Amino acid sequence: MNGLSRVKSGGAAALAAVGLAAGGAAAAPSPAPFEVQVEAQSVVCAVPEYTLTNNGSGMFWGSGSSQIVRLGERLFVSAFEAVPGVAPLNNARWALYESTADGGWRLCQRDEVERTREPCPLGIGAGRLVLSVNPTLVPPVLLTPGVEVKPSGGPARPAFLEFDPARPELPPRPMVPVWADAPPFTDHSYRAFAADGANGEFILFQQSAGTHTCWAFLDRDRQWRTGRVLWPAAEDPRYSVQGARSPVNYANAILSGRRAWMIGQSPYNIWNRIDPAQAETWGRNRWGWRMRKLHCAWTPDITTTPFSEWVVIDDTMDDGGTIGMGDSWLAPDGRVHLVWQKEPIHPRLRDEHFPDIRRDWRMFYGILADGVLVEKHQVLAGGETCGPLRPTGYIGHPRLHVTPDHALYILCNLVGTTPETRDQSGTWALRVEPGGRFSEPVRVPLAAPLAVPFFTASPRAGCALAEAVDILSAGNRDGQPVALYTRLRFVPATRRLP
Secondary structure (H helix, E strand, O other): OOOOOOOEEEOOOOHHHHOEOOOOOEOOOOOOOEEEEEEEEEEEEEOOOHHHHOOOOOOOOOOOOOOEEEEOOEEEEEEEEEOOOEOOEOOEEEEEEEEOOOOOEEEEEEOOOOOEOOOOOEEEEOOEEEEEEOOEOOOOOEOOOOOOOOOEOOEEOOEEEEEOOOOOOOOOEEEOOOOOOOOOOEOOOOOEEEEEOOOOEEEEEEEEOOOEEEEEEEOOOOOEEEEEEEOOEOOOOOOOOOOOEOOOEEEEEEEEOOEEEEEEEEEOOOOOOOOOOOHHHOOHHHHOOOEEEEEEEEEOOOOOOOOOOOEEEEEOOOOOOEEEEEEEEEOOOOOEEEEEEEEOOOHHHHHHHOOOOOOEEEEEEEEEEOOEEEEEEEEEEEEOOOEOEEEEOOOOOOEEEEOOOOOEEEEEEEEEOOOOOHHHOEEEEEEEEOOOEEOOOEEOOOOOOOOOOOEEOOHHHOOOOOOEEEEEEEEEEOOEEEEEEEEEEEEEHHHOOO
16 A cells, blocks of 8 residues: 555645635734743853854754653753864764753763764663764774865764763763674764653664664663665666665664664655656756655564565655655554645746746645555645745654653744734744644744754653743854743633733
């Protein structure tokens, strides 16, 4: 079964609620369904300018896995630092920060020995604080003033570091997966990391070679199981991005009770209206991103059952756009709720070769049952046919927030494209209602929109459900890049004080 044939479609776009109907006409105001309160905002740490590392990565590059977790009243953040005097690619390191009782942050420790290219996601489970790392095995290349050094990478070694949450300044316990066939790993990990918060177990997905992603599962007894997931089929290898298989990138990972999911997007040069003979219409150099299929594979038991075949959740194969995974949540009934976005075809490609295709931005919400999409609803839309206020950012965005009573909110950014709608640009929230409906959007009262992608202390990272949402995002203070912490609370109208 294709995975879309069982979909229940629906869900009208809710842009009318922010003052504009789909055609731009004014909408009558109505009471907000909930209030968003900003409870805290603080600077966690400085973030290096991109030019300082210049390695193709950055603190918020690992969009599918969180770098902020909550354990009771304490928060931990995995930061990204530049290693002074070292040439790219592997010229970065992790640093661990902890929140303090006065609302500030303290540096617990940083990696003074090993180097990496990418940020390192965090997970929390049964009181265990675990960091996914991918240190290089290549000796450092030192920078010399006046001498140009060509960036270079090489092999890497995936591992977990377990910290003592009560004393996070102590050296962590290293744990290296035991692989059956010594797969080759590099500094380009494209990894996804998740934690089972209740059971204290963790899973890593990391690319290897050119046909598959390897996985490593660490159980509650600190025993390893490892395996691999073969990538979905690509287009004709003569035209494909990477041979006969298409990688699954920037993925969400979910782990609970040894059930595991991997959900991510895959690149394709050739879509339904491309003539492969016209090479000028395909490829990334001229036309940017080509993520065109959103894939899911899962297993009911990572210790006993292989992953399912890949299912296509959604795609842009008819219009040449791009698709990006946002966030996901495994509900108590075993169904997976997810949000994703689609961006339109490159404007010049459309104008030169496909002038009839309309350029619209769309956000979707769906539900998976046993790895198959059973519901799909459009949440928001904007563009040439849908109105001048549109969702923006599509890799690692939007995010979900789930409260202890399982109220489900979508946190996203909208941008106005006309003088009349530009003042509506910002961060907004919607509540998912029964039957594939959505509340009116409510603007988040922040001085500046959350930079995307941003991280939340997610259940996928093992965090307990909470009334407030903890957010880590990029920011700027006094002209310098920083990592910002923000705490928001969603207050339903029925709970407000008179």
